[in-house]
Amino acid sequence: MDRSGKMRKRKKRGDERAAAGAPSPSSASFDLHFFPVLLAAARTTRQSSSSCSPAALAARLLRRVLSHSPQTLSPLPASLVALLPLLLSSSCSSVAALSCEVLGAAALRSIEAGETLASHSGIASGLARTLGSRNQRVIEAACNSILDLSASSVGRERLAGSPVLPRTLHLFCQVESVYGFAHSRSTECPERSTEANKIMCLIIDTLVLLVNSCKIGNLQNVQQELARNVLSLLYKIWKKTQPLRSSTDCNKWKNKLQSKEYDISKSIFRLSTGLAFPAWPEPDVVRKSVFGETVSDFETFVLAYWEKLPNLYRRKQATKMDSLVFVALHNAFNLGTTPDSIIESLLQGLVSCPAIASDELDINSFLHEVHDSLGDSVKYRQDIRVMRTRDPNDQTSRGCVTEEHFFDDGTVFTDEDAFIEKCKHAFKNGYSIALRGMEFRSEKVAAIASALADLFGQPSVGANIYFSPAGSQGLARHYDDHCVLVWQLLGSKKWTVWPNPKPLLPRLYEPFDPLDGNLDESSGRVEVLHEGDMMYIPRGYVHEARTDVSGSEVNDCSLHLTLAIEVEAPFEWEGFAHIALHCWAEKQQLRGSQSVEFEGKAGASLSAIVLHVAIRLLSDSEPVFRKACMVAAKAATSSSSCTSTTTHLEALRSSQRSTFDEILRKIDQSCSIKEALERIVSAVRERDDGAFQWMSWLRHLPQQGTAAGYIIDFCNVLGALEALVEAFDSDPGQALDGLTAFKSGFCRRVAYEDACEAFGTLLEMYRMARTQYMRGMLALHGAGAHVS
Structure with a gap:
């Protein structure tokens, strides 16, 4: 071999010693020995199988940094930090993966270093690009690096506000194992394709961490279609993890999926707060369905009845199905079937809707307050009541009529099937089912409630469903601290409403005055509501309702929706x-x-x-x-x-x-x-x-x-x-x-105009917080992302 050949061979061995046998690099030696090789690798766009290619040498150098040079990681040399965005984007999968590992190792050695690296815009962009790799090793390394950099709240927030989050959302929707598991019928931990399952769980953990660390305002910048696709898959995965609490398969999942069930539910809630749900029906459609075709009908209601007197709106039975709103509600609750089927349609898939403070306008504070209870099973009295009121003639005194409840206060129903069967049994024994917060559980009810809130200039309108068997009374005689519109959707119900002798309307959330039992029975106004009819009852007016409609040809069960117009203090x-x-x-x-x-x-x-x-x-x-x-x-x-x-x-x-x-x-x-x-x-x-x-x-x-x-x-x-x-x-x-x-x-x-402007601004602030809450709860009920 000629001289030039010997020189080439000697140079090759020298490069190998620089990569494999050089002393542990300090910052200065790194700049001298490592930096040129890494820079060459970063600039190389072609893949090469040669062991002496810049990419191969760079990979060996990065392995050495990871295995033999802890001082290099604390902190990383500035020159290496400057190179990492390019190294993360390397076409060589080994270089990209090892660069991710270096990032993670540096973050684990020092919280401060992790926060600095997570705040580096170039590194964040580089990590986002690695998530678009087709190489599973690179994706796995990138996800692990993101989790390591997120060890502190600062690191999590920085990455969540960077391109890493949308790229993770895209990756989540594209990974075949995620899609396959979400759409499979089994909740068991798959035994086959363990590497695919491992990367699936890693991606889910990364996504959940980033979404839960992102500011709500930034989440609203996520593309609507992307957010809906993610929610659809994430909701299905969440529903699969729910039964695992008591499952023998739970331990297998604990070793794979690190995100807790409530972490996933929080991600679903947070990601849905920026979604724009279809505004159907329009406010004008609701106004016409409730009060009449013209604006003057609503004006008449406000001036003559609002917070003054009850009023009944009759619907011609032959034309009730002409109302788009009535038909939508009728179909939403599966009302053309048996009572058992109606109960199933009402109660399946429910989660608890924890109360949000009346003056809470920061949805993040609410999420912090509920912490690990978001998405929990329904809770008695908070979400549902199953009760009956005995006939007053069966009581020892007319003033002592009380409700009899089927469940104990605070009962949590973790076994949905058993809960539904108990409710069916209770219904057959004369108990009514009252389900609260329907505006958080049904997208159609939410749209109607929002339209009414606009109509009355209030932050929100609540909605409850009452399903009662024949010949029964659910709630005992009472009055409300809010006005209600009672919409009869199925069957008939007889209402008695007594005049309100008190000049002061009851305030929302104030203690109720006990009924003294001296109410003049003959002074009550009696009305029978048939399907499609609606009645307005102002706050403070004592009322009761029964399904034993005398003279009716059909004495059957009844279902009505109450729309509660709650006037809060401001x-x-x-x-x-x-x-x-x-x-x-x-x-x-x-x-x-x-x-x-x-x-x-x-x-x-x-x-x-x-x-x-x-x-x-x-x-x-x-x-x-x-x-x-x-x-x-x-x-x-x-x-x-x-x-x-x-x-x-x-x-x-x-x-x-x-x-x-x-x-x-x-x-x-x-x-x-x-x-x-x-x-x-x-x-x-x-x-x-x-x-x-x-x-x-x-x-x-x-x-x-x-x-x-x-x-x-x-x-x-x-x-x-x-x-x-x-x-x-x-x-x-x-x-x-x-x-x-x-x-x-x-x-x-x-200045009246100044007050009106400030009032409107405050109203929008309240409405935004309530809308965010509503969107989050709808998503947890499978409605917000249009998932089945």
Whole structure:
């Protein structure tokens, strides 16, 4: 062999020593010996089987970094970090996989290093590209690297907000083993193709971790079609893991799928919050189905009946099936079948719908609160009630009629089949089945509830189903703290509604007054609802219903849907008054107006708190304050532009403005600043933290107090009120005069339009949180992703 050949051979051996026999690389030696080879490999676009190719040498170097050089990983040399995006994108599967392993190893050695690497945009993009590889080893290494980099919350959030998440979603939908398992009928852990099962579980774990770490706002940027495809598969996988709690196959799955059942359900919930569900039926269609064809029909209802009197809407039996909404509901609940089939259609596939706090607007806080209970089995009373009320003639005294429940409070039904059979047995023995939260379980009911919420200008409308056997009474005589529209969907039911002698409407969530048993039986209005009929019952009106319809040719079971229009505190007229006051006080604060001196603190804000308390006290005796504010109601869509529609909308708006003017007069004439101050002084001195919790929802309104260096914490106003009490104690007369002048200024100069704008903004915030919750729960019931 000639000289040149010997030189080539000697050079080849030198390269091999650099790759396999060089000292453990420090940062400096790495830059000298390793970096050139890795850079050459990163720039190589062609695959080569040669053992001395740049890719082969790079692979050996990366193996050495992993196996013999722990100091190289803590931290990684800056030059290696700079190369990793290119190495991750290498056409050589070994280089790409080993680069992923280096990332993971570095992250496991140091939390800080993992957070830095996860925050590197180039590395995140490189990892996303590796997830698109056709090589299983590369995909497996990439998923493991993502899990390692996600050891800290910072690392998880960074990767979840990067291209890694959408690429993982695409991968999840494309992997054949995922698709095959999701659509198989068996829940058993497959014994064959163990490598395919391993990668399937790894991809599921990676997806669940990233989705649960992603901010809700970022999840809403995921393509709708992609999100639906993922949800469809993930829902099926979740339903397969549910029975494994007590299954002998559970241990096999524990060794493969690391995600807990509630982790998967949380991913389904979170991923669905940004989905745009079909808005069927349109609000106008619902309005016409309930109140009549014209806007004037709704106007008549609002002015003559809303929160005043019950009203019955009769449907001609021959034309009831002409209503698209009625037909949709009739079909949704399988009502053309036997009672047993109806019960099965109502109860199969149910999960619990945990309550969301009335003033909670952050869906992340809700998810943190429920933690590992999301997607749990239904819970008695929270989700369902199975009860009957005995005939009053069977009671020892007419005032002691009570409900008899089939299950104990708090019972959780983990065995769905056994639960359904017990409900069938209870139904045959005269018990009614009441299922709550239908707007979270049925997409059709959700659309109707949302349309009604728009119509009445409220954040949401609840929906319950009541299925009763013949000759029975489910709920005992009672009244509600919300208005209801009762829609008879199957059979007939006799309702008795008594007049409400109390001028004050009951507030949502306040304790109920016990029925005293002295109700005049003869004063009740009796109506029989047949299929398609609807009746409105205002809050506070005592009522009861039975299926023993005398004179009826058919005395059969009954099913009706109640649509509950729940008027929450911010959306009563009292709430609107608080919003108007807040807006006006903010303007006064920005202008530097001070009615009373409070040691340099924002006088307008503290003066406003006193008036907030005074308005609250006044609402305890003035009925108008408890009525629903409908300034944001949408009686018709913008497409309804005819003259008559415009006229009726203006009539509704004029009515709302007149109510606000009446409220201002009552505040000006009847609000007692002195009484409010006394309450405040008493609460401050007694350190009564709960005295002002009713105003905590005001924290959602914007405050511009930063300009004055002062912001009110509406969840804890006691600290702020200490300064006010000191001023009041030092000169009660001056404080009282200043606060009275503040009240008069508000009543005379407040801008109605400002309050309407703030009211609408707050309503949208509430509606967004409720809509996110609704979408999440619908997805957990298989509705949101259109899955079977």
